[in-house]
Amino acid sequence: MPDIAVLDPDTPPAVTPRPVQDSHGRVVLAGEGLVKRFGQTEALRGLDVEIARGEILAVMGPSGSGKSTLLHCLAAIIRPDAGRVMLDGARIDDLGEGDRTKLRRRRFGFVFQFGQLVPELPAIENVALPLLLDGVARTEAQARAAELFPQLGLDGLEQRRPGEMSGGQAQRVAVARALVTQPGVVFADEPTGSLDSLAGEQVMELLTDAARATDTAVVLVTHEPRIAAYADREVVVRDGRIATTSGR
Amino acid sequence: MSTAHALLGLLEPAPRHGYDLKRLFDRYFAPDRPLAFGQVYATLGRLERDGRVVVASVDQAEGPERKTYAITGAGERDLDDWLRDPIDPEPHLQATLFTKVTLAVLTGRPVTKLLDAQRHAHLARMRELTTLRRDAALPVALLADYALFHLEADLRWIELTAARADELGRVIPPLIADPATAEVRPTSVETSHA
Secondary structure (H helix, E strand, O other): OOOHHHOOOOOOOOOOOOOOOOOOOOEEEEEEEEEEEEOOEEEEEEEEEEEEOOOEEEEEOOOOOOHHHHHHHHOOOOOOOEEEEEEOOEEOOOOOHHHHHHHHHHHEEEEOOOOOOOOOOOHHHHHHHHHHHOOOOHHHHHHHHHHHHHHOOOOOOOOOOHHHOOHHHHHHHHHHHHHOOOOOEEEEEOOOOOOOHHHHHHHHHHHHHHHHHOOOEEEEEOOOHHHHOOOOEEEEEEOOEEEEEOOO | OOHHHHHHHHHOOOOEEHHHHHHHHHHHHOOOOOOOHHHHHHHHHHHHHOOOEEEEEEEOOOOOOEEEEEEOHHHHHHHHHHHHOOOOOOOOOOOHHHHHHHHHHHOOOOHHHHHHHHHHHHHHHHHHHHHHHHOOOHHHHHHHHHHHHHHHHHHHHHHHHHHOHHHHHHHOOOOOOOHHHHOOOOOOOOOOOO
16 A cells, blocks of 8 residues: 555645755655666666755766656656655655656656647646646635746746747746645756757756755756756766766 | 966056956956966066066055056057967867876776766866856856856767767777786886776
8 A cells, every 4th residue: 555645745735835944964755776677678777866855966867878767767757667766755656646646746846848838828827737736726826826936037927828938938937837836856857958058047047046945856857067067966877877976 | 368468458448556457357367266466476577577568656655565567568469469369279189088088998997987087077166167157247157157168068078988988998999018018017006906
């Protein structure tokens, strides 16, 4: 029986601010001995990794090294074939599909490279979406979403649709959406991959400022050194394992 | 970096004390590695000897004497030439990191380990620069960007080389000790390595 407590640490989970005290240096998320195969290919081969609360960790490595598979396992998107994923000390990899969906919605935020905003919805509704999906009333969801706009330099863009914004603005809306549930961990997979240098830097500054202000951990998958330099620490994945890690 | 030309440029609009020059130099060109006073005065001394600056006045009101330096016509021409001539495109084909990688292969050491250590060192420096540029005024932020892009270029090379490390080992096989000279190899020195 999976540990359901991990899904509902707060009541209701989506509206109670996370406590940030007594958390310094504590491991929030860990992958232990992760193995994942796709047919004959072994994408992860007994990989171990730990992310401390509030830590920004860059995951680097050549194409096909297993870094995206690692992110998908840690984020409970896919289940590893062996090993465990622990969130705040509770196992999450063995949860059923429905529980993992809830967990991702409540405890995790996601920023991907492309196409993650709903084109028909104005920015404010895109940001409020994870709360609405989790049953938070519309007025409250939008009020909480609105709080993030100034923090991410998006003042006045609340009613714009994704097509009416620049790439950098749209990506900052995606960052706001990832943070709106006050998740413990944000997963960012090449979050600046579609942006020019200047817009990319701005997204990273705002993402890392917001994460640090709220003690949110960030797992940042990137092949760009300039983006990895925003992290506190980097690990390099090679052949499905952590090949090397920088000191904390 | 040509400290001499930077100082000439700072003197061109108006004569200045050595201390003023150091302050301006640090602000614009060396925000995280300030210039030593000794280097400022040594450089000004050379410029004076070469006729590119002169001591315009000496202020001895209180404490140690303070010289005010002024650029000369020759100094202005030199500055002008230096700014106009493009610098030699770098880097050349003798980079230290390249030498290290090649030597590692030739001596049978693991290249990947060396590249991993260098990657972390580069990223640690990039983190410092990223932090520096966040709160810096635009000129300093752009200087940090300049360094960041160069370090990033190194890292791209590191990744490419790491991906081709095995191939490199086949192309340049380790040097093998010549049996004729092997016996004269000093034995008192630790020669083993991981």
